[in-house]
Amino acid sequence: MSKWDEIKKRLEHLGGSVDLLADGHKLSLVKLHNKKTIFVRVYVNDLVKFEWTKAEEEKPVHSEGRFWRPMKRAAYKKKAYPSLKRIFGKKEADRAxxxxxxxxxxxxxxxxxxxxxLKKHFPDLEIVEPEQEASE
Structure with missing residues (x-):
């Protein structure tokens, strides 16, 4: 079983967790819920600081943000494209x-x-086994 399958298996059930080492940071992935929504949260060095959410030129400002999901949004919805095209032209409307x-x-x-x-950005990460944590 590959390490990627092992990570998925440990996160299969609600409350499942796995600890990883990537680029000198300890990552903790935990499967949580918020009322009806189930999701996987990534803690970096046992923290979630919301200053790490900042982006400049589509890159994270803080290095810890690399481990998180990039949130993409457009300035306008596609529904507004025809009117934007008339107002600004095709090139600017496409960009918007x-x-x-x-x-x-x-x-x-x-x-x-x-x-x-994680597989795309950190292919050399390691799974930290629970007995390794206790001995450190």
């Missing part, structure tokens, strides 16, 4: 309805989404 990264959030909708993000 194209989503871009405006911040980073610690929550992923599914364990698969969290694993896909």
């Amino acid at each position: 309805v194209t989503p871009r990264v405006i911040g980073f959030v610690p929550d992923f909708g599914t364990e698969g989404a969290a694993v896909a993000h």
